[in-house]
Amino acid sequence: MRRLDALVHYLILTALSVVCLLPVIVLALTAFKTERQIFDTSWSWFFMPTMDNFRAVIEDGHIDRYLKNSLVISIAATAITLLFGTMCAYALARFRFLGRGTLSYGTLVLRTLPPAVLAVPVFVIWSTWGINDTLSGVILVYVALNLPFTIWLLYGFIEQVPEELEEAAAIDGCGPFRVFWVVILPLLKPGLAAAAIFTFRLAWNEFILSFILTNRHTRTLPASISNYITDTGVEWGKIMAAGVLIALPPLVFTFVAAKQIITGLTAGAVKG
Amino acid sequence: MISARISRAVPYVYIAPAVLVMAAGLLWPIAKAAQLSFYDWGMGTPWETARWTGTEAFVAMLGSPQVWTSLAVTLAFVVLAVAAEMCLGVALALFLERPVRGMRVFRTIFVLPMMIAPICVGLIWRYLFDASYGPINHLTGLFGIAPRSWLAAPETAFLAMVVTDIWQWTPFVFIMALAALQGMDTAVTEAARIDGASTWQTIFLVKLPIIKPILIVTLLMRMIDGFRGLEVIYVMTFGGPGQATDLFSLHIYKAAFVSQKLGVASALSILLLAIVTLLSLAVLLAANPLRRRESD
Numbered sequence: 376m377r378r379l380d381a382l383v384h385y386l387i388l389t390a391l392s393v394v395c396l397l398p399v400i401v402l403a404l405t406a407f408k409t410e411r412q413i414f415d416t417s418w419s420w421f422f423m424p425t426m427d428n429f430r431a432v433i434e435d436g437h438i439d440r441y442l443k444n445s446l447v448i449s450i451a452a453t454a455i456t457l458l459f460g461t462m463c464a465y466a467l468a469r470f471r472f473l474g475r476g477t478l479s480y481g482t483l484v485l486r487t488l489p490p491a492v493l494a495v496p497v498f499v500i501w502s503t504w505g506i507n508d509t510l511s512g513v514i515l516v517y518v519a520l521n522l523p524f525t526i527w528l529l530y531g532f533i534e535q536v537p538e539e540l541e542e543a544a545a546i547d548g549c550g551p552f553r554v555f556w557v558v559i560l561p562l563l564k565p566g567l568a569a570a571a572i573f574t575f576r577l578a579w580n581e582f583i584l585s586f587i588l589t590n591r592h593t594r595t596l597p598a599s600i601s602n603y604i605t606d607t608g609v610e611w612g613k614i615m616a617a618g619v620l621i622a623l624p625p626l627v628f629t630f631v632a633a634k635q636i637i638t639g640l641t642a643g644a645v646k647g
Numbered sequence: 648m649i650s651a652r653i654s655r656a657v658p659y660v661y662i663a664p665a666v667l668v669m670a671a672g673l674l675w676p677i678a679k680a681a682q683l684s685f686y687d688w689g690m691g692t693p694w695e696t697a698r699w700t701g702t703e704a705f706v707a708m709l710g711s712p713q714v715w716t717s718l719a720v721t722l723a724f725v726v727l728a729v730a731a732e733m734c735l736g737v738a739l740a741l742f743l744e745r746p747v748r749g750m751r752v753f754r755t756i757f758v759l760p761m762m763i764a765p766i767c768v769g770l771i772w773r774y775l776f777d778a779s780y781g782p783i784n785h786l787t788g789l790f791g792i793a794p795r796s797w798l799a800a801p802e803t804a805f806l807a808m809v810v811t812d813i814w815q816w817t818p819f820v821f822i823m824a825l826a827a828l829q830g831m832d833t834a835v836t837e838a839a840r841i842d843g844a845s846t847w848q849t850i851f852l853v854k855l856p857i858i859k860p861i862l863i864v865t866l867l868m869r870m871i872d873g874f875r876g877l878e879v880i881y882v883m884t885f886g887g888p889g890q891a892t893d894l895f896s897l898h899i900y901k902a903a904f905v906s907q908k909l910g911v912a913s914a915l916s917i918l919l920l921a922i923v924t925l926l927s928l929a930v931l932l933a934a935n936p937l938r939r940r941e942s943d
Binding site: 418 | 664749750758760763822881897904912919923930
């Protein structure tokens with residue numbers, strides 16, 4: 376009876392995994408198909424894979440440029456968000472100061488700000504500031520969007536570091552900034568990993584703001600997708616090849632750091 | 648406390664960079680949206696040509712059938728998709744709660760749909776639902792069902808959007824509910840069992856009430872996402888056919904960058920901001936990370 380139970384358990388889990396994975400597999404397979412195979416009315420699992428789509432998006436599509444833009448933006452946004460976010464979370468968790476309440480409640484509410492709300496005003500403001508169509512303009516909006524979540528996630532981690540540890544370091548002659556770098560930072564690694572993944576994910580995946588704020592030189596990978604959707608239809612082979620390139624880093628992250636991702640996802644409600 | 652020993656300026660040095668960035672990238676744009684909603688102004692024209700219109704944009708917004716349709720579509724989408732995700736996710740978590748070997752691998756797989764770009768999700772499902780070569784038509788064909796243009800008819804396009812969201816986000820509810828159940832004190836369920844509670848009684852009278860706060864937060868977070876999302880549907884249908892899948896966030900985008908009505912788009916932004924902020928405050932009421940710590 377117990378073994379039957381376990382069997383049913385695994386059968387359901389496997390079925391669910393198939394449902395989760397199948398659409399992603401379809402994306403990957405289609406990217407390796409020729410135009411003719413894609414437009415075939417019947418779906419085929421086995422075919423001679425071709426690299427033509429990838430070659431096309433790299434050679435004619437300037438995808439190498441978009442890839443570079445995406446990498447620069449995502450890495451810079453992640454690094455800056457983590458630095459500023461940790462500093463701010465540390466101050467919120469450790470100091471009592473005027474404006475602390477406003478700041479902490481402000482970040483909690485800003486956490487859910489819809490990107491669509493930002494689209495129009497950011498486009499207008501960035502134009503007047505002259506940072507439209509620049510990588511730094513996109514980085515700025517991504518850092519701003521990510522900070523509330525990062526601050527709030529790291530706040531929970533810093534709270535759990537015993538204050539005695541810092542006091543001991545202070546008595547040993549560590550200044551406040553050294554206490555932060557030498558004592559606190561190393562203890563925050565799991566929180567920082569989760570924050571880094573979520574920030575990178577947003578910066579790497581984000582489409583609408585990047586699409587509005589960049590031109591063909593500064594375009595990111597997701598925004599370049601629109602190049603393959605025309606009035607006459609979708610260039611499926613190429614768009615799926617670009618899609619695979621976009622999906623790849625998050626896929627790698629998921630398999631390498633699933634634990635940190637789940638920490639980040641559940642941090643808000645479950646414990647913390 | 649350490650803070651007594653150092654200068655009062657220290658906390659402000661720590662918060663300054665984050666506060667400046669959030670002010671420039673979030674607060675200032677929100678203020679700008681509020682300002683723009685009172686003007687009639689064309690993008691690319693000098694600001695001096697902007698015309699003060701007062702509350703005209705808000706009146707136009709509330710009087711526009713398209714806006715109400717978009718709100719209704721979004722609400723129907725949120726209710727349907729989130730209800731399905733909550734039921735499915737919680738049911739699965741209750742059923743699969745017992746820790747088994749290899750659960751980590753499965754959890755990793757379940758996280759995938761949430762991690763890949765929404766734009767990719769939109770692409771994948773647009774292809775799956777495609778009328779002439781989509782795998783879904785191929786699949787239904789095996790059962791003798793005639794192929795359909797799923798995304799070209801209003802009802803099926805709306806359902807396709809719901810199905811896509813269920814695929815992407817049910818794992819989130821599952822993971823949240825599972826974490827809640829596994830964080831529960833086993834003594835409670837043990838006590839219920841000894842008192843002779845049936846499996847169903849244990850679920851409805853013990854487990855669900857205990858994990859309720861977490862489920863409420865999960866529910867609200869999903870609802871907020873429903874109002875925030877536009878990228879999946881941007882690629883899948885761009886809101887069509889007609890307004891069948893015209894989610895509110897996408898509606899704002901189209902008002903601004905397709906119809907070029909900045910005033911109305913800004914007024915819509917303010918409305919969206921109000922809706923999401925209300926839901927967000929509800930999350931704080933249900934689970935406030937600040938207050939909880941201070942009462943510990």
